[in-house]
Amino acid sequence: MNIALIAHDVKKEELVNLVIAYRDVFSQHTLFATGATGYKIAEETQLGVVRLRSGPLGGDQQIGALVAQNEIDAVIFLRDPLVALAHEPDVSALLRLCDVQCVPVATNLATAELLVKSLERHDLAWRNIVHRYRLERRSGTEG
Numbered sequence: 001m002n003i004a005l006i007a008h009d010v011k012k013e014e015l016v017n018l019v020i021a022y023r024d025v026f027s028q029h030t031l032f033a034t035g036a037t038g039y040k041i042a043e044e045t046q047l048g049v050v051r052l053r054s055g056p057l058g059g060d061q062q063i064g065a066l067v068a069q070n071e072i073d074a075v076i077f078l079r080d081p082l083v084a085l086a087h088e089p090d091v092s093a094l095l096r097l098c099d100v101q102c103v104p105v106a107t108n109l110a111t112a113e114l115l116v117k118s119l120e121r122h123d124l125a126w127r128n129i130v131h132r133y134r135l136e137r138r139s140g141t142e143g
Ligand SMILES: O=C(CO)COP(=O)(O)O
Pocket: 006, 007, 008, 009, 033, 034, 035, 036, 037, 038, 053, 054, 055, 056, 059, 060, 087, 091
């Protein structure tokens, strides 16, 4: 599964702690992250992370584009709920695209933990089954 991890500055430590606590689960997936979040996760957990641009410089939009292409299976986005950010429209757009594509998205630590536990139980495996089925159908019609 492709998991996107994003945290605003005041939430980065929470997210890193979550990844440390559930390292065994996260290590079984491909992790994508915005720039500074990805840097911290990689540094503190030694897990591989596909790092995109920093959030304010377009990283949220890059993750949004992956969501729009249905290439992300779950998003954990720990937002700072107490400040308004210059790139708020990018944040809203990403969350909207998660709803468009029916991608599970957690915006606080409590929900993030539930999502990780779902990953652990393979609750989202149906997404891989659908991906594979569609790829096979596509290659069948092309061949
Ligand atoms: O601002 C962000 C998401 O909106 C996070 O970006 P960074 O991971 O680069 O700090």
